[in-house]
Amino acid sequence: MKRERIEEIAELLDKRGKLTLEQLDDFFPNVSQMTLRRDLFQLEQQGRIIRVRGGAMSVKEVQKVSGEPYVKKTAIHTDEKIKIAQKAASLITENSSLFMDGGTTALSFAKELPDINIHVFTNGLAVAIELAQKKNIDVTMLGGQVLKDNLSTASPVAKAYFETTNFELAIISASAFTLENGFSCGSMVEADLLKMARKKAKEMYMMLDSSKIGKIMPYSFARLEDIDVLITDDNFPADLKEKFIEKNIVVM
Amino acid sequence: MKRERIEEIAELLDKRGKLTLEQLDDFFPNVSQMTLRRDLFQLEQQGRIIRVRGGAMSVKEVQKVSGEPYVKKTAIHTDEKIKIAQKAASLITENSSLFMDGGTTALSFAKELPDINIHVFTNGLAVAIELAQKKNIDVTMLGGQVLKDNLSTASPVAKAYFETTNFELAIISASAFTLENGFSCGSMVEADLLKMARKKAKEMYMMLDSSKIGKIMPYSFARLEDIDVLITDDNFPADLKEKFIEKNIVVM
């Protein structure tokens, strides 16, 4: 009786992420709140859930809410970002080979990628781990010195990889964009890597949420006309969109 | 004023794992509990902490309770493993340079490593991420194809790194050991890499918990006499210990 109920609660919590005591009470109308409290207490002691004011949440949920494990907190996966990632993911076809960077947008993208037979090169540690969860995706990690702030690798050693690898598509994101300065990011080594990726790849897709527009970061790595597809959100300014379309860049 | 305090709280929480409001109040005697509550609320919204009744806990702490993110649950950090890792960590001196593998024992070791000025080469994604948390440790990730089962990189590409890198010490762990077959592991590419590490390093330390003794895995990568220091637990058989000491290997 008790055992089962506790398991059910754990399952529910796993599915729903978070439940208030009232919600739990609705699920188990034949026991008192006190009993449910005691159940939650036990589950907490087993380390399976976290009790929070008003109810409890699953450990999974905690990790989801908290953003990626280890990945900088400021990098929250907003709805916008997820939408962009979904659009981008829909463009990827089976049996292709692509490069992606290690930023937070890339991580969103990695999450949205379907588990199809593709090969991915990346310099992002978190991205690599995320992709490794998918059975059919073959992942190659670009080595090099680990940058602590964004958990990606850089340095000349990473570049050496490019000599021996091939991919059709580079799908990356920038930290900033203006018409004058093009796409830019905050780290020189990263910019270097992305430039090189541009050369290697037949096509380049850029994921850019509209909040990045008008900003300038220290290192530019591509101009407007260097990209083939721009994936953005609905707030992207119409006049700027024109500029891209003029250059035969697909905006979506 | 506020920003700093919030950062301090986050740091404290990261260090202590969990804090009650009273404890926080002791740390910040010049602000009211209400202010601290509001700070916690903000941190929660940023996904950096979890507010629980009475106070808050760091996301890290939650993850500790729930086991490693991503890493196979079966790979539990037992007390024995942690003790071995601590012993091993105590051997590491500032300003040294070392290689470590990507196994779960290595991950325990990475956790126990003090935040001192050293350089670490590793082929373990989880290990690299763990080490990247420590400010003073310089990490180089060995690239290559990502092995999904243990989240480490392999393949000839990783080996190419060794051409350009130098380290004094290789500190690794094996999945199995017998007198006849020496130290062995389950993957050929990993065995390859470890062999190469052995050649490169001046010294090799082996972490081996006693449960591995008597087992044989498909690929041997070192013999008894290849190592310089053996770090193990108290259940290590005395007669076997003799064999190591005969070869001038330090057993601890």
Add this chain to the structure above:
DNA sequence: ACAATTTTTGTGAAAAAATCACAAATTTTA
């Protein structure tokens, strides 16, 4: 099967903690 023991559960009161609302203090901005 039955009495004794242990475990689980429910209830209301008490305690603890969190929220709310508003005024005071501080900081930022123009």
Add this chain to the structure above:
DNA sequence: TAAAATTTGTGATTTTTTCACAAAAATTGT
């Protein structure tokens, strides 16, 4: 420097949790 915006403190209020003990249910040994 005044005005506006933000941050903070206080006490009352509300919500949630804990506590303590009795009732109910399940388990155990005979």
